Amino acid sequence: MIEKSFESSPEFEPLADNILVYRALRKRWIDQDRLIVKIDAYYLRQRINERGISVNFSIEQSLAAIRNCEGVAGLYVGGIRELNLDVLRDSSSHASIIGLPYRENDAANADELALLLARQSQIVWTP
Amino acid sequence: MTVANDIVSHSISNSGLINFRITMQRLLELLDLEEEDDYGILRPTEYAFRTAVKLVVEAYDAIGENFPKASSATDELGGIFIDWTSLDPDRTVRLFCPCSPERSADIYHHASDEYGVDDVVSVPTLVRWLQWFNGQ
Numbered sequence: 466m467i468e469k470s471f472e473s474s475p476e477f478e479p480l481a482d483n484i485l486v487y488r489a490l491r492k493r494w495i496d497q498d499r500l501i502v503k504i505d506a507y508y509l510r511q512r513i514n515e516r517g518i519s520v521n522f523s524i525e526q527s528l529a530a531i532r533n534c535e536g537v538a539g540l541y542v543g544g545i546r547e548l549n550l551d552v553l554r555d556s557s558s559h560a561s562i563i564g565l566p567y568r569e570n571d572a573a574n575a576d577e578l579a580l581l582l583a584r585q586s587q588i589v590w591t592p
Numbered sequence: 593m594t595v596a597n598d599i600v601s602h603s604i605s606n607s608g609l610i611n612f613r614i615t616m617q618r619l620l621e622l623l624d625l626e627e628e629d630d631y632g633i634l635r636p637t638e639y640a641f642r643t644a645v646k647l648v649v650e651a652y653d654a655i656g657e658n659f660p661k662a663s664s665a666t667d668e669l670g671g672i673f674i675d676w677t678s679l680d681p682d683r684t685v686r687l688f689c690p691c692s693p694e695r696s697a698d699i700y701h702h703a704s705d706e707y708g709v710d711d712v713v714s715v716p717t718l719v720r721w722l723q724w725f726n727g728q
Contacts, residue, residue, distance in 0.1 A: 491631060493622075493665035496677065504686065505665045505673060510632065512668060532630045568667075569695075572688075573709040576700040580684060580707075 477554040482543025486520035486552060486560060488586065489527040490536035495588065502538045502586040507562075507579035511569050517553070517561025518582075524590045526558045538586035548581055608657035612648075615662040615674070619644055622666060632668025636691070640672045643689040643697060648674065650715040651722060658726050667691070676725050685725045687718060701725075 480486075494506040509515045521527045527537045542552045550564035562582070568575035623641065625634040636644075644664070652659045664674045670691040677684045684702040697713035699721050710717055 491629070491634075493634075496663055496675075498661070498663065499677075499679070501679075503663070503665065503675060503677075504684075505667075508667070510668050512632070533626075572698055572700065572711075573707060576686060576709065577702060577707045580702055 480542045480552050480554055480560065482541065482546060484522075484542045484552075485539045486522065486542060486545075486562075487524055487527040487589070488518070488520050488538045488540070489530040489534045490538055490588075491531065491533065492535040495536050495591075500588055500591075502536075502583040502588060504576060504579040504583050506538065506586070507565070507582040508575065509565050509567050511567040517563040518565065520552065520560050520562060521558055522560070523558075528590070535592060536588050537590040539589045540582065540585045540587070544585045545582065548578055550578065550582075608652070608655065608659035611661035612652045612659050615648060615659075615664070616645075618662070618664045619648065619672070619674070622664060622672065625666070633670040633691075634666055635670065636666050636672045636689075637670040639693060640666075640670055640689045640691050644672045644674060644687070647687065647689070647697075647713065647715060647718055651718045654715065654719045655722055658723075658728070660722060660725060671695070676722065678725065681727070683725050683727075685721045687713070 488506060490506055494503050496503050507518055524537045528534050545552055545562055550562055552560050552562050554560040565578055566575045622636050627635050660676050662674045662676045664672055666672055672689040674687040682704045686700040688698045690697060696711055699710045699713055701721055
């Protein structure tokens with residue numbers, strides 16, 4: 466696992482478990498047969514030393530997060546923590562899901578955690 | 593009744609072919625994507641595409657009418673993931689075809705009570721996991 470070496474900005478309170486966070490989705494991150502979120506949405510990118518999965522606090526913020534947003538998924542902070550991960554807020558509009566391994570280092574756990582995050586995710590917006 | 597049975601039989605015998613065609617079509621669609629977006633590469637590398645097509649075609653040759661339908665996506669480096677997913681029963685098989693030969697292909701499997709990754713991918717390995725996926 467990646468060390469949880471970065472922390473929430475001190476001006477922000479820890480997020481409550483009942484907070485819903487939103488993940489912007491690329492087209493290929495959505496299973497078109499069942500309209501569910503795919504595993505692909507929850508991999509860290511080792512290429513850029515990505516430390517956490519970006520999430521936002523509103524659908525509108527997620528729509529602005531990536532150029533070709535084809536959907537937005539919502540999931541609860543408490544559900545993420547049940548996987549021994551955490552969500553740390555670093556601005557008024559952005560937080561990171563931390564604790565995931567890079568797939569290049571630990572494919573089995575990266576895949577499993579990504580799948581469990583995907584299964585928790587509910588698509589709340591599509592074009 | 594005979595006609596109905598013939599239709600059902602025809603449908604069953606063609607389901608693997610239909611699933612194979614859908615799976616191949618989805619792989620081909622990856623080639624039409626923009627080269628990259630602000631997240632990373634969208635279009636697969638030639639190496640990833642060739643690897644994926646070879647494994648899928650040969651797995652279909654081995655499994656035939658039981659070949660299940662898959663979806664596909666690229667990783668941020670141009671590798672390809674191919675997913676066979678069932679929610680009930682809870683089973684997933686996920687084939688990873690890397691962007692270049694410096695990395696190895698692998699297969700992840702998940703069920704409600706187990707998961708793991710096989711690092712060395714061959715057609716028999718993929719066929720074995722697809723048969724597991726089918727409950728065979």
